Amino acid sequence: MAYLSMGEAHRRITEYLNRFSDAVSSLDGASLKPLLAVSSNSPHLLSLADSLNIFQDASRLIKQSDKYSQIGDVLLPLLRSLQSFRIRRFVDAYIAYEKSSNAFLQEFRNWESAWAMEAVYVIAYEIRVLAERADRELASSGKIPEKLKGAGSFLMKVFGALAGKGPKRVGALYVTCQLFKVYFKLGTVHLCRSVIRSIETARIFDFEEFPIRDKVTYMYYTGRLEVFNENFLAADQKLTYALKHCNPQSEANIRMILKYLVPVKLSIGILPTKWLLEKYNLVEYTDVVHALKRGDLRLLRHALQEHEDRFLRSGVYLVLEKLELQVYQRLVKKIYIIQKQRDPSKAHQVKLEVIVKALKWLEMDMDVDEVECIMAILIYKNLMKGYFAHKSKVVVLSKQDPFPKLNGKPVNS
Amino acid sequence: MAENRNDDAAAAVESHSLKHQILEAGQVHVSAYGHSYFSPSTTGAKTAAWSTYRTANGSTENGFASNSGYHHVQQTEVSRDVQSGLTSATNSSTLSTLGAANGLQEPCAYASYPTSADPHGYENTAYANYPAYGYPPQTNPSYPPAQQVGSYPTSGAPPYRSHPSFQITSSYGPSTSYSSTHYNAAADYQTTGGYQSSGYDNQTNMWYDYGNYQYPNYPSDSVGAHNSSTAAVTQLQYQPHYQQWANDYSQNASDVSCAPGTENMSVTTISTPNCAVPGISSGYPCYPASGSQPPPPGTTSWRPSSSSSEIHSVQVQQASSAIVDNHDDSWKVGTPGLQTNNLCQMPTSYQQPSDSNLISHETFENRQRTLCPQTPYPQYPSAHQAPNPQYPSAHQAPNPQYPSGHQEPNPQYPSSNQASNLQFTTARQAPNLQFPTSHQPPNLQFPMAHQVSQTFQSPSQTGPTFQQILELLPLWPSACPKTEKDTSAPDVASKPAYISVSIPKSNKVSHGAAETPMTVMFPKSFCAYVERALARCKDDADKVACQNILKEMTSKARADGTLFTRNWDIEPLFFIPNTSVDSLNKDNQQSTVIGSSQPKYKKSPSKRGKSRWEPIAEEKLAEKIASVSQDPVKDASWDRLREREKIALSGKQDVKDCNFSDIKFFSSQQQALPSKNAQKQVKKQRLNNGTNAVENDDASSESDREQGLGAYYSGAIALANSPEERKRRENRSKRFDKGHGHRGEIKYFRPKGGIGAGNLHRRTSSPLLNKNYEDGYSRAVEDMDWDSLTVKGTCQEIEKRYLRLTSAPDPTTVRPEEVLEKALFMVQNSQKNYFYKCDQLKSIRQDLTVQRIRNELTVKVYETHARLALEAGDVPEYNQCQSQLKSLYAEGNKGCYMEFSAYNLLCAILHSNNNRDLVASMARLSAEAKKDDAVKHALAVRAAVTSGNYILFFRLYKTAPNLNTCLMDLYVEKMRFEAVRCMSRSYRPTVPVAFVAQVLGFTSNAAMEVSEEKDTDGLEECDEWLRAHGASIIVDSNGEKQLDTKVSSSSLYMPEPDDAVAHGDTSLAVNDFLTRTS
Known part of the structure; x- marks a missing residue:
């Protein structure tokens, strides 16, 4: 940290305060925005933080001038937050920032126009980022990380200030997305429901009015929620929307979307190209796709086991596990095709022992009863047309389209 | 009453004198009251009553003490009337009670000498109040302006004084009123507030009691009004007064403080110059009188009450008897001093006083009267002056006593307190006794006036008696010198009052030491310092030495100009040459230092028993003090009060500060908070x-x-x-x-x-x-x-029914850990049904919780309960245990973690149907956990369920470890139905029921292997189940039952569960539950 003279420090702080109060008084949201971005590490803010560390009596400066003291409730904790952030005391920084944000929100409520929307965006972002850092700090010191939770409730407050008629409502979706991020991180996704409801049922929100950025994010998160609910059609629709509108330059975002979209598509019978998986580095799905193509149950189980942690964390494990039935279907279909090549007349009668043998070959140790059960399920789930004759232990397939394709429809359940 | 009367008779003359003083004090109070009352008296009836009372009092007083009677009659009448009106009722009642109380208390008081110190302190405080009272004239004026309440406040102010008198007899009435007023004033809040304020400390209590007693009477009238504005006013005034008085009492410092106080007073009183003047004069008189006489009674009573020690009581008695004599002597002695003061202050007044009442008591009365007269302001001044001189004399006399008590007490508190207490007690007793006798009649007739007059008289008497007592007491000797000093202090105090009154000259003169001006000029912190210094004094000698040193310091500081710049709060106390170190002194010191004079007493259970009496005694004392405030007792009490206050507050703020703040508040009429604070x-x-x-x-x-x-x-x-x-x-x-x-x-x-x-x-x-x-x-x-609040159980019963706590746990019904362990063992080996076990386990859990025991025993209990709940299918109870176990395991308590994480998984799979929860709990499983049989089994079950693999599910069902079966049990029905639906959809044309029974777990493996009977049992059961679910079963040519899948596929349905209950929770179906679990 370069040496700063007291006078220089004073000058910088005063300049910052001036810029802040000028931005507020001239309703200039764009110039206010960078002043609030504590975690942006912008050189200006960094030098300001250094100045604050030298010139400790910034509160006096604020109190001295009416111009500052009017928004002193915002400025004072904000400076403290900047200072704390600079010395990497994130918990303190978060606490101070939340205090400042609360004061700012109070002011924001009183402003008719939405000029400060940019600033609110920054606050919503910063509050989350700072909370995450604070939680990391807390966790590393063995304390209970609870700041992100606090940030969640603060963001709900912000949402409340935005959701309503008027020009401010366009900001609601951004805050919603920040809330999603918090809730997904906390694992309290059930809390998303109320926000989603107010977004999707409130007439005042015309979804297309929102900024595209927020719409994509929103769709991504709601799509993920649908994946958890195994509501594949809705998930497909939302994630596809996100993928379609996502900035094609931001590959990381596309990858994140695909991470959920691929399993969803798989479960409705649509396989991705190898090129797609490679381009977006989704190699964990490669084996799954292969297994589906080959009807290789062993490969599928192996792939699932190999990437179990990752799939469990992203929450797609159960989705992928359900692909087993499709693999069985593929396997029986392959047997059927082979039989058809040998003896087309009897191809629609697949003996159970053949299937058991095939599974044995795949090193799947399953007895007849179990395979019989699987066949019954395949028929039951409409993955095979036909019936099972218990007496003769034979799967009798329909002569017409014995293995119907899903074609974008989920497996009956 | 009889006792009191007798006592009074015994103490008769002296008591009378005391009473006079008291009465005077009372009168002063009355005057204050009168003022206040007057203002309140706006209620004509009261005033009239008061006036009558006054007249009566006056007459009685006259009879007792011509002086008092004079003044009283003249001036007091109005005030007395008012007061009497108010107090009359209360007085009569209170008097009687007081009398009895006093009688009782006296002995007690003696015993409680140590406590008496407290009382003294209280008294002192009371004195302080009294000073205020003395000031009261001023305060009264202010009060009246404030409201009728204000008058009450004044009365409240008087209360202190009056309290002494009250305690004696009629003083009750006043005291009550006072207390009420005090409460009001102090509290601003209300009576309570007033109480507190008035009760500064001991007095407060007293007051409270009184207030309680009296309140009933007064409350309706005065209390309410008083509470509001007056309370604040009174408080303010009082506090100032206190401070001033305290300062005065404190001696040098007191002088200084007095001056300020007087200034304050004057300021406050300015509104009603006349009032102020009278008030001041009266206040002064009151001080002496009340101080000397009332305080003694109060103290005695207090002490006795507080300390039940017989010795004390004896002493008190002796003291009382002696006091009477002493009082006379002291009075006489005091009178000289007083005279000097008086003379200085009000030669004219002297004459008047002398005329009215040769006795200082009379002067007191005069003062009181003057106070009362406030209306007759002209007279007041004169009367005041006269009273003042007299008062001073009385004061001096009392003061000497008080001082001795006070000064000694202050420095020595213990000794002084005791002494003062003794004095007080004696005085109180005497007054009380006297009061009863003389008072009762007067009281009845003229609660206020009588009391006042009586109090005055008694005070006069008591004053001497007090002195005598003091003298008699080892402490007293020392106290006597002190008293002298005190007297000077009182004088000073009175002087300030005078000053305020607008008789500064006289005051100054009386002060002679030019203390009055000084007092005016002294910073609070210095006053506090002085008080502190004096508080150290163990006896009179100490006090004298202390005072001398203080004087030197003061003059030095003055010369240096550091008086106001020095931080007196941190100024180290100078060394006091040990004049006499008595254990008593030590006690006193302790008490004084503590602020609460006698912890022991307080703590002693005896107090409680006495407490009731004590309050009365205190009230009386307070009243006496108030009335006595004129007397040395008051001074002593004042000193003590000051000391105590200072001591008590020293850390926080000096009493003065408080007072000041209060005053300010009052002045500003910020009644509530400031007053509250005050x-x-x-x-x-x-x-x-x-x-x-x-x-x-x-x-x-x-x-x-x-x-x-x-x-x-x-x-x-x-x-x-x-x-x-x-x-x-x-x-x-x-x-x-x-x-x-x-x-x-x-x-x-x-x-x-x-x-x-x-x-x-x-x-x-x-x-x-x-x-x-x-x-x-x-x-x-x-x-x-919370650790200290955590219950430690003492119950040794192993069996205990569960009862949801609705209050704090009683340790006698909570079992300690070792018993709980036995209880758990008992439950585990019990043959009784689940309900019993659940009840027992819940009570164990409760006992663990209230004792905050969270260890492996806790884990065991919850695990046991969770298993039992699983066996019984009691999922809600299981969930409770599971959530507790989760946190218990997280805290590092060892237990069957794997088993229960398997249960947890199964629960998530089978019962919550929440994929995200399931994935989350799966993600949480460690690699180690995944190798555990139970967990593996649970994971396999999950896979079977998600894929709908009923074959696998029922195989796992049969091989389930631990109690996994029980959790799966709850899912079997669903699984079977799904399986049958699947089969009827996919199988054609039929499926043997035997196959279904085997696949769907209707037959156990064991059954299949062992006996056909059981197999057929399973078959039949399956048959029944299938039929119950709408399946179509046919018998083929071989006689085997077959499931007609095509028909069944469209006819299957999930039947209403047999055990369905209206509330939807089958576990609550008791009968069924009992059959399941027993």
């Missing part, structure tokens, strides 16, 4: 000073505790006094600001009262916790240490 402080003081006095009849136990606490805290007060602590307390008290009515007020007071206040807080807020806090009352509510 009241609080007052309460604190009271608590500290009069832990004894604090003991109210009603709240005897509580008050005792508080007092005891106060005593305890007194030591801690020094620490607690720090500004930080003060702030904290204020904050704490603020929490209760929202509190309603008394409670809120009380709380306020209490908080301010410092530790004592804190105790009070607790008590009020949570009586249950108070017990616990008694020991650790120092703890703030916020700082509650």
Whole structure:
């Protein structure tokens, strides 16, 4: 940290305060925005933080001038937050920032126009980022990380200030997305429901009015929620929307979307190209796709086991596990095709022992009863047309389209 | 009453003199009252009554003491009327009670000498109040303006004085009124507030009691009004008065302070110059009178009450008897001093006083009258002057006593306190006795006037008696010198009052030492310093030495110009040459230091018993003090009060500060908070000073505790006094600001009262916790240490029914850990049904919880309960246990973690149907856990369920480890139905029922292997189940039952569960549950 003279420090702080109060008084949201971005590490803010560390009596400066003291409730904790952030005391920084944000929100409520929307965006972002850092700090010191939770409730407050008629409502979706991020991180996704409801049922929100950025994010998160609910059609629709509108330059975002979209598509019978998986580095799905193509149950189980942690964390494990039935279907279909090549007349009668043998070959140790059960399920789930004759232990397939394709429809359940 | 009368008769002349003084004090009070009353008296009836009372009093007084009678008659009449009106009823009742109380108390008081110290302190405080009272004229004026209440306040101010008188007899009435007023004033809040304020400490208690007693009478009238504005006013005034008085009492410092006080007084009184003048004069008189006489009674009674020691009582008695004599002597002696003062102050007045009452008592009366007369202001001044001189004399006499008591007490507190207490007690007793006799009649007739007059008379008598007592007492000798000093202090005080009155010259003259001006000029901190210094004094000699040193210091500081610049709060106290070190002194010191004079007493259970009496005694004392305030006793009490207050407040703020603040508040009419603060402080003081006095009849136990606490805290007060602590307390008290009515007020007071206040807080807020806090009352509510609140069970019963707690757990019904262990073992081996076990386990869990036991035993209990719940299919109970186990395991307690994480998984799979939860709990499983059989099994079950693999599911069902079966049991029905649907959809044309039975677990493996019977049982069961679910079963040619899948596929349905209950929770279906579990 370069040496700063007291006078220089004073000058910088005063300049910052001036810029802040000028931005507020001239309703200039764009110039206010960078002043609030504590975690942006912008050189200006960094030098300001250094100045604050030298010139400790910034509160006096604020109190001295009416111009500052009017928004002193915002400025004072904000400076403290900047200072704390600079010395990497994130918990303190978060606490101070939340205090400042609360004061700012109070002011924001009183402003008719939405000029400060940019600033609110920054606050919503910063509050989350700072909370995450604070939680990391807390966790590393063995304390209970609870700041992100606090940030969640603060963001709900912000949402409340935005959701309503008027020009401010366009900001609601951004805050919603920040809330999603918090809730997904906390694992309290059930809390998303109320926000989603107010977004999707409130007439005042015309979804297309929102900024595209927020719409994509929103769709991504709601799509993920649908994946958890195994509501594949809705998930497909939302994630596809996100993928379609996502900035094609931001590959990381596309990858994140695909991470959920691929399993969803798989479960409705649509396989991705190898090129797609490679381009977006989704190699964990490669084996799954292969297994589906080959009807290789062993490969599928192996792939699932190999990437179990990752799939469990992203929450797609159960989705992928359900692909087993499709693999069985593929396997029986392959047997059927082979039989058809040998003896087309009897191809629609697949003996159970053949299937058991095939599974044995795949090193799947399953007895007849179990395979019989699987066949019954395949028929039951409409993955095979036909019936099972218990007496003769034979799967009798329909002569017409014995293995119907899903074609974008989920497996009956 | 009879006793009192007898006592009075015994003490007769002396008591009369005392009474006179008291009466004077009372009168002063009355005057104050009168003023206040007058203002209130706006209620004609009261005034009329008062007037009559006064007249009666006057007559009685006259009879007793011509002087008092004179003044009283003239001036007091009005005031007396008012007061009498108010007090008459109360007086009569109170008098009787007081008389009895006094009689009882006296002995007690003697015994309680140590406590008496507290009383003294209280008395002192009372004196302080008295000074205020003396000031009262001023205050009264102010009060009246404030309201009728104001008059009450004045009365409240008088209360202190009047209290003494009240205590004696009629003083009750006044005291009541006073108390009420005090309460009002102090509290602003209300009576309670007033009480606290008035009760500064001991007195407060007294007051409270009185207030309680009297309130009934007064309350309706005065209390309410008083409460509002007057309370504040009175408080302010009082406090100033206190401060002033305290300062005066404190001697040099007191002088200085007095001056300020007087200034304040004058300022306050300015509005009614006349009033102020009379008030001042009267106030002064009151001071002496009340101080000397009332305080003694009060103290005695207090002491006795507080300390039940027989010796004390004996002493008191002796003292009382001696006191009477002494009083006379002291009076005489005092009179010289007083005379000097008086002379200085008001030669003219002297004449008047002399005319009216040769006895200082008379002067007191005069003063009182003057006060009362306020209306007749012209007269007042004259009367005042006269009274003042007389008073001074009386004061001196009393003061000497008081001083001895006071000064000694202050420095020596213990000794002085005792002495003072003794004196007080004696005086009180005497007054009381006298009062009863003389008073009762007068009281009845003229509660106020009589009391006043009587009190005056008695005071005069008592004054001597007090002195005598003091003399008699080892302490007294020392006290006597002190008293002299005190007298000077009182004089000073009176002088200030005079000054304020507008007779500064006379005051100054009387002060002679030019203390009055000084007093005016002294900073609070210096006054506090002086008080501190004096508080160290163990006896009169010490006090004298101390005073001398202080004087030197003062003059030095003056010369240096550092008087106002020096930080007296941190100025080290000078060394006092040991003149006499008595254990008593030590005690006194302790008490004084503590602020709460006698912790022991307070703590002693005896107090409680006595407490009721004590309050009365205190009231009486207070009244006496108020009335006596004129007398040395008052001075002593004042000193003590000051000392106590200062001591008590020293850390926080000096009493003066409090007073000042109060005054300011009052002046500004910020009644509520400031007054509250003042009241609080007052309460604190009271608590500290009069832990004894604090003991109210009603709240005897509580008050005792508080007092005891106060005593305890007194030591801690020094620490607690720090500004930080003060702030904290204020904050704490603020929490209760929202509190309603008394409670809120009380709380306020209490908080301010410092530790004592804190105790009070607790008590009020949570009586249950108070017990616990008694020991650790120092703890703030916020700082509650839950560890200390955690119950340690003592119950040895192994069996205990579960009962949901609706109150704090009783340790006698809570089992300690070792018993709980036995209980768990008992439950585990019990053959009784689940309901019994569940009940027992719940009670074990409860006992664990209230004792905050979270160890492996806790884990065992929850695991046992969870298993039992699983076996019984009691999922809600299981979930409770599971969530507890989760946190218990997380805390590092060992247990069957794997088993229960398997259960947890199964629960998530089978019952919550929440994929995200399932994935989350799967993700949480460690690699190690995944190798565990139970967990593996659970994961396999999950896979079977998600894929709908019924074959696998029922195989797993049969091989389930632990109680996994039980959890799966709950899913079997669903799984079977799904399986049958699947089969009827996919199988054609039929499926043998035997196959279905085997696949769907209707037959156990064991059954299949062992006997065909069981197999057929399973078959039939399956048949029934299938039919119940709408399946179509046919018998083929071989006689085998077959499931007609095509028909069944469209006819299957999930039947209503047989055990369906209206509320949807089958586990609550008791009968079925019992059959399942027993």
